[in-house]
Amino acid sequence: MFSVSGVYSSKVLKFFIIAVATGLLSGCTTTPEPSSQSVNKQKPASVTDVVLDGYYEPLPSSGKKGYFVEQLAPEIYFFSTGVYNNLFVVTQEGVVITDPIKGKGKLLKQAIREVTTQPVRFMIYSHSHIDHIGDAHLFAGEGVQIIAQVETGKALRKYKDRNRPVPHINFGTNYTLSIGGITIELIYPGEGHGKGNSIIYIPSRKVLMYVDMATPKSVPFKNFAYTIDIASHVRGIEKTLKLDFDVYVAGHLHRTGKREEMKEVLAYHYASKKASIEAIKKVSFLDVRVRTKTKDVENLFGTYLDAVAEECYRILKPEWKHRLMGFEAFARGHCDVWISYHRTHKAP
């Protein structure tokens, strides 16, 4: 029973590569999935492209099926469509799924049927965002209990979206689900990527899932995936790294991440904060005012903030462009978030 406790001649190729890399990094956007066909047609990047774009991992073909399934440990399976991912747990007492990705629910059902005939008994939402749980309605039927953090439940009751049924079980800080000899710990480490975003942790297998927080080998998505409280976002990753795990599922990418890769993304958070402080100290408002011809004070201020963000980006570039995907697209935005944080929350 269950217990509840190249220089390619045109610019088009460069744009395409950037677009694919951006898709890999998407943090709660409705980035279209590349079809397996388009992936197969993707040309390998030349050395020059790598120099322009920085580090990136080509998206492998997911074949005709349109998804990958990989067994991570006994009972634990990783599901990925290439851009989005989740995990599911198969036991003799039923299946526990997480995050039924919008538009990919049928593929998830197919993936589960590849490995078991057991019914789905529990569905865990990592958070309320529609891109990650928009196909929940395909699983919400008889006998399927939905579990989510209380803030996720609140948000879903407000949205009244029939595609995202509200949870049956709403937990606060911690929740333990035991089924078929497997214990799944749900942990709410605080706001981070929006209220309710929780860690789904399987201690016995040293596997966890924490969505939209630290995509392996990637900088965070635009403006830290639209997070409101950047300090709590950082704390969320720090708290996660206190757990004993080897492998994690980030919600995005064609593969899982290693513990060291989460540490690397956290190091980028620290580095972007530090660079923003250096840039604030280095760029002079008076210099920008002298340089800028505008009489519009808002325009002047915007020009100054852009100059600080640009300096911050310049400081980060030598170390991080070749290490993490998305640097060219998002680093200035991360600098912007930190600059705002220092202006409004905590002076450097």
Ligand SMILES: [Zn+2]
């Ligand atoms: Zn999200």
